[in-house]
Amino acid sequence: MNLHLESQRSLNRIMSSLDRSQLSKTDMAVFEARLNTEFPRLFELLFQLYGHRYDFYYYLQQLVDTLAQGYSQRSRALKNKDKKRLNEPHWYQSQNMLGMACYVDLFAGDLVKLQGKIPYLKELGITYLHLMPLYDVPKGDSDGGYAVSDYRKVNEKLGSIDDLKTLAKALEKAGISLVLDFVFNHTSDEHRWAMAAKEGISEFTEFYHMFDDRTLPDQYEHNLREIFPQVRRGNFTWNEPAKKWVWTTFNSFQWDLNYSNPAVFNAITDEMLFLANLGCEALRLDALAFIWKEMGTSCENQDKAHTLIQAFNSCLQISAPAVVFKSEAIVHPDEVLKYIDKQECQLSYNPLLMALVWESLATRKTQLLTESMRKSFAISNHCAWANYIRSHDDIGWTFDDAVAQKLGINGNDHRYFLNQFYTGRFEGSFASGVAFGENPSTGDCRVCGSLASLAGLESAIQHNHAQNIDHAVKRILLIHSIILSIGGVPLLYSGDELGLLNDYSYQQDINKKHDDRWVHRIALTDSAILQASHPQAAQYKISQGLHHLIKIRQQHAIFGQAETQILDCDNSHVFVFTRHNSEGKTLLVLCNFSEFEQHIDSKIMDQLYDSTGKDLITQQDIRCSNGHLSLLPYQAMWIV
Ligand code: GLC
Ligand code: GLC
Secondary structure, three states, rough: OOOHHOOOOHHHHHHOOOOOOOOHHHHHHHHHHHHHHHHHHHHHHHHHHHHHOOHHHHHHHHHHHHHHHHOOOOOHHHHHHHHHHOOOHHHHOOOOOEEEEOOOOHHHHHHHHHHHHHHHHHOOOOOOOEEEOOOOOOOOOHHOOOOOOOOEOOOOOOOOOHHHHHHHHHHHHHOEEEEEEOOEEEEEEOOOOHHHHHHOOOOHHOOEEEEEHHHHHHHOOOOOOOOOOOOOOOOOEEEEOOOOOOOEEEEEEEEEEEOHHHHHHHHHHHHHHHHOOOOOEEEEEOOOOHHOOOOOOOOOOOOOHHHHHHHHHHHHHHHHHOEEEEOOOOOOHHHHHHHHHOOEEEEOOOOOHHEEEEHHHHHHHHHHHHHHHHHHHOOOOOOOOEEEEOOHHHHHHOOOOOHHOOOOOOOEEEEEHHHHHHHOOOOOOOOOEEEOOOOOOOOOEEEEEEEEHOHHHHHHHHOOOOHHHHHHHHHHHHHHHHOOOOOOEEEEOHHHHOOOOHHHHHHHHOOOOHHHHHHOOOOOOHHHHHHHOOOHHHHHHHHHHHHHHHHHHHHHHHHHHHHHHOOOOOOEEEEEEEOOOOOEEEEEEEEOOOOOOEEEEEEHHHOOHHHHHOOOOOEEEOEOOOOEEEOOOOOEEOOO
């Protein structure tokens, strides 16, 4: 079959019956032009997913209707934004980009009060704000908002859809791109689709993966991971009203959607366009690795998961092209890379860099970081990493065991060591952290804790140990100096800019105490802000140091669109990379991961024109002596 020809035929038929009254003549022309370009790809993707079904054409037609409606409901301002972004597709690669992720309630109280925080964000240089999921959720535990009951309703405690729209406009005016979550792997068990499924209405039981008995679940289980083994074993939950087993990868109240059903694809596309039309410029694709299930596999990172995401991307190109996707794939590094493509996810979290920065801090060695980045940092120059050090989630040690093996490191042993180190069980560790998701069958676990606590500030303050406090502050600035220079969008996690410490009060909260990730989901209080203004406080040094680095980043184009090259270094404590841009400029970055002074061969300066340079952070010329260049404990240099 000639798919291209079939796609043309289908499009012609669909267009002949499309309701044109909803769009003005000029809008219709834009919509049709985009469809003509994009439809062949969309058709091919959907054909791979659903072409075997007798009702394929019905769903295709319904989808185009949804896309037309989504486009017609897009405001004039957002349509202009679409045009603007199509003319500057690499906007997210600018040196001015700086992201922050925050919970509306913990950061500001609610959506209205958040507007009052815009000056705070601007002062810091934030241009991208990810608001943690703020949709309607079940009362009690809602997995921090990731169990969505209604994508079109804001959680009452945070405000209303109108508040969100107003905020989006205010952010736009302040030059800050709004980023929202697209939680599309699952809904809460209180979503109207799930409620209808509980009643046994077949249209909706088919929205989820539901089973009469354990036969199929048991077969699937053979190859599945457990994500939250501390709260529930296995991946399925018995639902009494429906009298069925339901697939629930995460918590029992989060029901996985069934994307083998084209009705689910169409329904979720409709929700996605609603979110796009609120005025966000990026959607964070939550738990995207899990969306396609295939018997006999791990049901993660399946080929058809990619097909689905590309199809969603294609829908956005038609109806809301200003919006980009950010991949949240916290999986093996080779799999993380597969989601990154102009036609799939333009942005992606960089969980490997995140994990290995912590690994290097613990070991004081940079070989695993260097080798791993040499293998996995390069991505399409149309795309960008979101480089982060902490997020609202736990830290998982997702490095490639084969890379570790080559360096003589046993992956399992090393993960065990890192877990011991960051939960403070390893003698001499500077870290205060909490073990998370311990699996009694495998002994596996992950780590929780705020950036500052994991970097040693909590314990140093407790012991009132001046040198340890100094080291913790230096570690915090060192790791920020990497995400601010390595290439991509640096993504701060709210509270880290002030060095907030672990908050253990969740252990008293019945809805939170079983989920230790709350230890690092911390309210940003006025007193924390005030504390960071006392020049004696460690928090002051963190905040000032960070501001300083951000200002430098904004002033030099080399931090924006420029190639990154990871270099080997003759000193195993030092991480080295360069950036080169099309204007022939070079930046050389050196990071000392040890608490002792380190020397490296001065030949490293040959990376620069004339072999001379100045460190932008200290504003000092680089001097080498006896063929060596010296770095102070935990020093980072940005040399141009
Ligand atoms: C993502 C979120 C995490 C959540 C999970 C289920 O991984 O980051 O917080 O628990 O998805 O939605
Ligand atoms: C697992 C998942 C990741 C999720 C996390 C939540 O690591 O792979 O997607 O964010 O669990 O704890």
